[in-house]
Amino acid sequence: xxxxxVNTSVPREESLFLHPHGHFxxxxxxxxxxxxxxxxxxSYLENVGGNYGRTFYSRAYxxxxxxxxxxxxxxxxLGVHKPQNIMFCSGATEALNGVLRGFISSNKEMSTKxxxxxxxxxxxxxxxxHNAVTRTVHRLQVDFDIAVEILPADTDGRINxxxxxxxxxxxxxxxIVNHQSNVNGVINxxxxxxxxxxxxxxxxxxxxxxxQSLSFxxxxxxxxxxxxxxxxxSAHKGLMGPTGLGGFYLKNEQLISExxxxxxxxLLIADSMDMPSTSPxxxxxxxxxxxxxxxxxxxLDLEADNxxxxxxxxxNDRTRRHQLEDFLLLLDEVKKIPDFTVYAANDSKYxxxxxxxxxxxxxxxxxxxxxxxxxxxxTRVGVHCALSAHRYLNTIPAGTVRFSPSFFHTANxxxxxxxxxxxxxx
Amino acid sequence: MFITFSSLRQLIxxxxxxxxxxxxxxxVPMPSSIPGRCGPAIExxxxxxxxxxxxxxxxxxxxxxxxxxxxx
Numbered sequence: 001x002x003x004x005x006v007n008t009s010v011p012r013e014e015s016l017f018l019h020p021h022g023h024f025x026x027x028x029x030x031x032x033x034x035x036x037x038x039x040x041x042x043s044y045l046e047n048v049g050g051n052y053g054r055t056f057y058s059r060a061y062x063x064x065x066x067x068x069x070x071x072x073x074x075x076x077x078l079g080v081h082k083p084q085n086i087m088f089c090s091g092a093t094e095a096l097n098g099v100l101r102g103f104i105s106s107n108k109e110m111s112t113k114x115x116x117x118x119x120x121x122x123x124x125x126x127x128x129x130h131n132a133v134t135r136t137v138h139r140l141q142v143d144f145d146i147a148v149e150i151l152p153a154d155t156d157g158r159i160n161x162x163x164x165x166x167x168x169x170x171x172x173x174x175x176i177v178n179h180q181s182n183v184n185g186v187i188n189x190x191x192x193x194x195x196x197x198x199x200x201x202x203x204x205x206x207x208x209x210x211x212q213s214l215s216f217x218x219x220x221x222x223x224x225x226x227x228x229x230x231x232x233x234s235a236h237k238g239l240m241g242p243t244g245l246g247g248f249y250l251k252n253e254q255l256i257s258e259x260x261x262x263x264x265x266x267l268l269i270a271d272s273m274d275m276p277s278t279s280p281x282x283x284x285x286x287x288x289x290x291x292x293x294x295x296x297x298x299x300l301d302l303e304a305d306n307x308x309x310x311x312x313x314x315x316n317d318r319t320r321r322h323q324l325e326d327f328l329l330l331l332d333e334v335k336k337i338p339d340f341t342v343y344a345a346n347d348s349k350y351x352x353x354x355x356x357x358x359x360x361x362x363x364x365x366x367x368x369x370x371x372x373x374x375x376x377x378x379t380r381v382g383v384h385c386a387l388s389a390h391r392y393l394n395t396i397p398a399g400t401v402r403f404s405p406s407f408f409h410t411a412n413x414x415x416x417x418x419x420x421x422x423x424x425x426x
Numbered sequence: 427m428f429i430t431f432s433s434l435r436q437l438i439x440x441x442x443x444x445x446x447x448x449x450x451x452x453x454v455p456m457p458s459s460i461p462g463r464c465g466p467a468i469e470x471x472x473x474x475x476x477x478x479x480x481x482x483x484x485x486x487x488x489x490x491x492x493x494x495x496x497x498x
Contacts, residue, residue, distance in 0.1 A: 053434045056455045056466035064434050064466075084435060267431055271462020281433070 022376035027404035040298035053265020079222030091246035092211035102256025180213035185354030194227035245292030253279035330414035356400030
């Protein structure tokens with residue numbers, strides 16, 4: 001990508017993004033998706049249509065295979081040896097609600113049953129947490145009288161490990177960290193954090209929200225190796241899957257209790273009123289989003305290069321259309337535009353593909369509206385479901401205009417975006 | 427001969443290997459003689475002149491499924 005001598009008077013017709021290349025709101029949900037996603041969803045609905053684990057006929061068995069294969073693909077992605085420790089649910093929000101409630105309420109009220117940890121008395125959060133974490137923790141603070149503290153961080157909100165090193169973590173603490181901020185794209189050091197919080201010998205549980213960071217085509221940190229106790233993911237963002245599906249990894253199924261009861265795919269205890277005690281069945285009451293799982297599997301199979309011969313078409317080419325360097329160059333160029341304040345990582349080594357801006361004079365809503373009405377550019381405007389992050393970054397109450405490119409954006413798209421922002425900025 | 431499993435993953439693991447060693451089988455409903463359970467089980471279609479029971483036992487052992495299956 002070469003962004004030099006930027007022409008600040010690009011005629012409107014040349015600046016128009018063609019649909020769907022104007023979608024810079026992939027942190028909300030990724031778009032477009034690979035064609036194979038809808039093909040596989042159609043195929044499930046038209047040709048398969050069975051439920052998971054309930055019965056024996058071939059369509060149902062085919063579904064069981066597909067669900068378990070998807071679990072295996074996700075386990076490989078996350079560096080997890082036991083695929084049964086990956087659970088599906090309706091999304092990252094449900095997973096975070098369940099996991100956090102599980103850790104905090106289990107440890108208070110069910111410690112005699114599970115005895116995995118002592119009662120959790122304090123929760124530590126990064127300053128950039130999403131509302132799915134902060135609102136849940138706020139509720140649990142009221143219900144269970146726990147203390148809540150913010151981890152020390154740099155000005156961009158990235159956790160400062162050196163300062164964390166001196167904090168008195170114990171096994172009555174729970175640490176919850178956002179892997180990649182949905183406001184400024186800052187990436188937190190989840191690989192090193194467990195060692196730091198456990199340095200005094202206590203096993204301090206670490207929960208990671210990877211909703212924004214887990215991507216279908218980019219290698220992910222080895223979750224098991226990093227000692228992470230629970231990690232939550234969403235299917236419809238970087239994994240390029242459908243909405244309504246997410247899940248979580250749990251190091252040990254006995255760490256927390258289940259948060260819902262119902263029918264399961266267990267073959268063992270259909271005559272018991274208790275939920276199964278083993279994962280994933282313990283956490284998968286009710287019918288799973290099988291339509292979604294079929295779609296997600298299709299995308300993860302793309303990564304595994306496991307497509308049936310002849311099914312790969314150019315639209316399903318799994319080569320990302322830009323490099324991280326192209327994105328970082330885009331960010332550097334946006335920082336040079338007068339009158340814009342850019343919210344991003346202080347150090348580009350810790351920058352994910354999300355950033356926010358504010359204009360010195362123009363309101364966020366006016367900027368977002370102009371981007372959409374004049375240039376077909378889709379952004380997110382305001383407070384991005386992360387009140388805590390906006391408070392930390394001092395962008396309350398107006399929030400920011402957020403840009404989060406797609407897998408399909410090219411370096412040329414980034415160049416065009418810079419030109420447009422120059423036009424608007426001036 | 428019926429084989430029941432404590433989870434789907436174990437059934438799938440067994441089924442995949444059973445194909446490779448040439449066992450003939452069907453995925454069937456959990457036999458009614460095993461009360462209070464549901465889901466799929468495996469029925470081995472025994473072949474004349476073959477010691478399928480021994481083959482099943484060795485497969486179960488090889489896959490470390492002995493705690494997870496019942497053979498009827």
